[in-house]
Amino acid sequence: xxxxxxxxxxxxxALLLCVCGCSHAAKEFDPEAFAGDMLASGAFSDELTKTxxxxxxxxxxxxxxxxxxxxxxxxxxxxxxxxAIFKTSGKDxxxxxxxxxxxxxxxxxxxxxxxxxxxEVPKLDKAVIGAAGAYLVLYVASDYDAASKAAxxxxxx
Numbered sequence: 001x002x003x004x005x006x007x008x009x010x011x012x013x014a015l016l017l018c019v020c021g022c023s024h025a026a027k028e029f030d031p032e033a034f035a036g037d038m039l040a041s042g043a044f045s046d047e048l049t050k051t052x053x054x055x056x057x058x059x060x061x062x063x064x065x066x067x068x069x070x071x072x073x074x075x076x077x078x079x080x081x082x083x084a085i086f087k088t089s090g091k092d093x094x095x096x097x098x099x100x101x102x103x104x105x106x107x108x109x110x111x112x113x114x115x116x117x118x119x120e121v122p123k124l125d126k127a128v129i130g131a132a133g134a135y136l137v138l139y140v141a142s143d144y145d146a147a148s149k150a151a152x153x154x155x156x157x
Contacts, residue, residue, distance in 0.1 A: 029132040031071055031085045034154045038139060039073065043147035044081045048073035056084065060101045067098060068134075080113050080120040084138045095136060102129055102138045109140075130155040 039048060056072030057064055064070075069087040084102070088095045106127050113120040127140045128147070132155050141147040 029135050029154060031069070031087070031135065034132075034137070034151070035071055035073060035083060035085060037150045037154075038083055038147065041143075041146045041150035043139070043141040043143045043150060044075070044079075044083075045142040046075035046079040046081050048075055048081060048083055060084070060105050062098070062101045066094070066101070078117070079142070080109055080117070080123050080140050081142060082138070082140050086136045088134050088136065090134060098136050099129065102136065105138075106140075132156055 035050075038044075051072045051074050053064055053070050053072065056070060056074075057066075059072075059074075067086040068089045071083075071085040073083040075081040086098050088098060106124055110121055110124045113124065123140050123142060126144055127138060128144070128151070130137045130139075130151060137151075137155065139147055139151070
């Protein structure tokens, strides 16, 4: 009798662990939804335009083979605002290479905007590089409060 009660309690405990564990499943990152929410958030003062991967890769100094997928949104050039999303392939060093490319892009942009439009440099100084699972994202915005609110449900803490 005692053994059957113990077995029943252990089984119930195991079942509860499974149910609780399943309710905290990893969130899926949808790059298109992230981009849409970011663009609709009011974080950007300039209209960002989705750009071909080939052009984005050239601006970031990478090849299309350096990431499994990528999305680029650039401003008109009057502002430094942009949004970039990269899905890493999972190969060793892949995320590091992309992260370095993002940092180099930011440094080049600062050099350009220091003489071209110095008021844009603080936006670049506040640029956010975030991660969401296998994804790396960069955003340069005019309203970082709005951007952070839009990004918080997607990015890892």
